[in-house]
Amino acid sequence: MAQLEAQDLAQAVIDRMTDCKEPRFKEVMTALIRHAHAFVREVQLTPDEWMTAIQFLTATGKMCDEKRQEFILLSDTLGISMLVVAIEQAKGAAALKDRPEIRGATEATVQGPFFWPGAPQLELGADIGEGNAGEPAYYHGRVTDTAGKPVADCVLDVWSGDGEGFYDMQKGPDAGMALRAQFRTDHDGNYRFWSIRPSYYPVPADGPVGKMLHRMGRHPNRPGHMHTMLQAPGHERLITHLFVSDSPYLDSDAVFGVRNSLIVDFEKHAPGKAPDGRSMNKPFYTATYDFKLVPSAA
Amino acid sequence: MAQLEAQDLAQAVIDRMTDCKEPRFKEVMTALIRHAHAFVREVQLTPDEWMTAIQFLTATGKMCDEKRQEFILLSDTLGISMLVVAIEQAKGAAALKDRPEIRGATEATVQGPFFWPGAPQLELGADIGEGNAGEPAYYHGRVTDTAGKPVADCVLDVWSGDGEGFYDMQKGPDAGMALRAQFRTDHDGNYRFWSIRPSYYPVPADGPVGKMLHRMGRHPNRPGHMHTMLQAPGHERLITHLFVSDSPYLDSDAVFGVRNSLIVDFEKHAPGKAPDGRSMNKPFYTATYDFKLVPSAA
Numbered sequence: 001m002a003q004l005e006a007q008d009l010a011q012a013v014i015d016r017m018t019d020c021k022e023p024r025f026k027e028v029m030t031a032l033i034r035h036a037h038a039f040v041r042e043v044q045l046t047p048d049e050w051m052t053a054i055q056f057l058t059a060t061g062k063m064c065d066e067k068r069q070e071f072i073l074l075s076d077t078l079g080i081s082m083l084v085v086a087i088e089q090a091k092g093a094a095a096l097k098d099r100p101e102i103r104g105a106t107e108a109t110v111q112g113p114f115f116w117p118g119a120p121q122l123e124l125g126a127d128i129g130e131g132n133a134g135e136p137a138y139y140h141g142r143v144t145d146t147a148g149k150p151v152a153d154c155v156l157d158v159w160s161g162d163g164e165g166f167y168d169m170q171k172g173p174d175a176g177m178a179l180r181a182q183f184r185t186d187h188d189g190n191y192r193f194w195s196i197r198p199s200y201y202p203v204p205a206d207g208p209v210g211k212m213l214h215r216m217g218r219h220p221n222r223p224g225h226m227h228t229m230l231q232a233p234g235h236e237r238l239i240t241h242l243f244v245s246d247s248p249y250l251d252s253d254a255v256f257g258v259r260n261s262l263i264v265d266f267e268k269h270a271p272g273k274a275p276d277g278r279s280m281n282k283p284f285y286t287a288t289y290d291f292k293l294v295p296s297a298a
Numbered sequence: 299m300a301q302l303e304a305q306d307l308a309q310a311v312i313d314r315m316t317d318c319k320e321p322r323f324k325e326v327m328t329a330l331i332r333h334a335h336a337f338v339r340e341v342q343l344t345p346d347e348w349m350t351a352i353q354f355l356t357a358t359g360k361m362c363d364e365k366r367q368e369f370i371l372l373s374d375t376l377g378i379s380m381l382v383v384a385i386e387q388a389k390g391a392a393a394l395k396d397r398p399e400i401r402g403a404t405e406a407t408v409q410g411p412f413f414w415p416g417a418p419q420l421e422l423g424a425d426i427g428e429g430n431a432g433e434p435a436y437y438h439g440r441v442t443d444t445a446g447k448p449v450a451d452c453v454l455d456v457w458s459g460d461g462e463g464f465y466d467m468q469k470g471p472d473a474g475m476a477l478r479a480q481f482r483t484d485h486d487g488n489y490r491f492w493s494i495r496p497s498y499y500p501v502p503a504d505g506p507v508g509k510m511l512h513r514m515g516r517h518p519n520r521p522g523h524m525h526t527m528l529q530a531p532g533h534e535r536l537i538t539h540l541f542v543s544d545s546p547y548l549d550s551d552a553v554f555g556v557r558n559s560l561i562v563d564f565e566k567h568a569p570g571k572a573p574d575g576r577s578m579n580k581p582f583y584t585a586t587y588d589f590k591l592v593p594s595a596a
Contacts, residue, residue: 006384012554013377019515029514031341033376039333040381043326044389050373050382057369061359071355075348078331079311083338084348086304091342216327217317256310 010037056208063207067169069113073209076255077218081110092294104146105294109257111239112227113204114167119157119180125276127194128181134163134196137266137285138274139242143189143230146292150189154232154293157182158193160225165201185232192276197266197285198224200247203254213254220254223247225262228291235293242289264289308335354506361505365467367411371507374553375518379408383537390592402444403592407555409537410525411502412465417455417478423574425492426479432461432494435564435583436572437540441487441528444590448487452530452591455480456491458523463499483530490574495564495583496522498545501552511552518552521545523560526589533591540587562587 013033020026039045045053063070075081085108096103122128129136139158143151159180161167168178185191202220205213213220224244231237243250243263250258266285274280311331318324337343343351361368373379383406394401420426427434437456441449457478459465466476483489500518503511511518522542529535541548541561548556564583572578 006381006388009377009381009384009554016516016550017514020513021515022513025513028341028343028347031337035333035337035340036376036378037381039329040378041385042333043329044385045326045382047382047386049326050379054367054369054373057355058359058362058367061356061362061369064356064359069352069356071352071359075352078334079307080334080338081348083304083307083335084343084345086307087339087342088345090304215318215320215323216315217319218314252314256307 059208072113079256082256102146102294106291107259107261108240119182122181125192129196132162137197139287140192141289143185143291145295151232152187154185157229159227160198161201163196163199165199200224200249221249223249357506370411377554380554400444400592404589405557405559407538417480420479423490427494430460435495437585438490439587441483441589449530450485452483455527457525458496459499461494463497498522498547519547521547
């Protein structure tokens, strides 16, 4: 009959995994148990604080539905999501010695909780901003691999909030998709579409994570950005953002997602002819960005 | 524009708490962020593994309702709940130098997920086992403080699964309370009641935590035990179990809750007269245990 004291408990839990058949799962759980116990011992967590944590996690789970992922938001706001992205990137950097051809790849950042699979597949040049709050912006550029070879037929998912900072998913249970689409690059790797110039916005702050941020003394805002996901056969998938260079909060993104190389100047234009020949009767912006994808390892 | 690398991210998150107004909350969150990031970096968690974790936490939250607390079960099976109890006890031990009068207090253990507030208040000697699967057992003893002074009017909550290992809360949405009650000690600190001799049982294994245990290569079983919670003015609340001494799994309790001092011999008796004068026409057990409560600090 084991009488376990505080400092022995973590090892006792780990020792129960003798029959675990999955080495990687065992490795992850071992580290998780060790760190979780070390955390609880270090702060001498009290029963009341423990119950607060249980209630927080439960409320966070209850907040999740098809259109709201409060655990991703928790991970994002604690910097965990960006840490996972950064570790993945660091692996790429570590591979550079063996794969010098991947140098210069576009940096990744967090996916965030607002990706909604199945966005409409539209023709290049289509306008997904029309009818939404915000100033029109024309996005264009090219997708190549790191050697500069065009990536034709690359599937480019784009999504963003509107000019006031709200995503379609936040507009009630009956709101349909808006400000999101799937494009395909042309034979020369080019893409182009119209949307709006995204505004900074607060991450959803009406749930448990919002309360946590408030107690931490933090603002919930993210700088304005356009989400992108690029997928093409023979290349690593890339999930990233284009950040609006004059947006507030670039220095204090609530989810720690800013990468310098992803900051893009949105050039303002008077009404008139846009680069694609469209005639604009109000001011508009243009944003140019070339993506560089990593070829899949052989 | 901060370009944060993996090893700097934890500090960047912590630095955002400059305006936090609650020192203890800040201390706990600082340690949590540091340990969570260290864990992710140590195992080099991949995006797919991270998503598995998000889905696990979400499913765990979705599993919770009024009668099922999957996050407590997660905490229990990872040894965290018992760790919090052990830390609280260690604080008591640390106080022994200043408070020698609390030596010999009954040890605490986990509350578990099956406490259901508002159990019927019954007279001493009542039988809460009648009509439930299991062999009858008579529980009796005395509640005193650590100096041996009787604690009259102590509120004693008791709850357990049945002789087959099932709690009332597990018997469907319409099942009412069973095998739980609230008693009060008499003027001399005595308590007595009838219930059943609790069986070992698996913790609920049909949810995310059950799947985790399976992947860890662990059994989900707990040795048979009667839950108790004792509350009396002027004394610290005590939450503990009485473990059945010949139950299997005393050495491998799925929630790490066994304390040697809480193991009780359930003495078997042939049909006949019970200690309270009741005439039994089938075999029955008796379990004797005296609880010693810690007087509240002045």
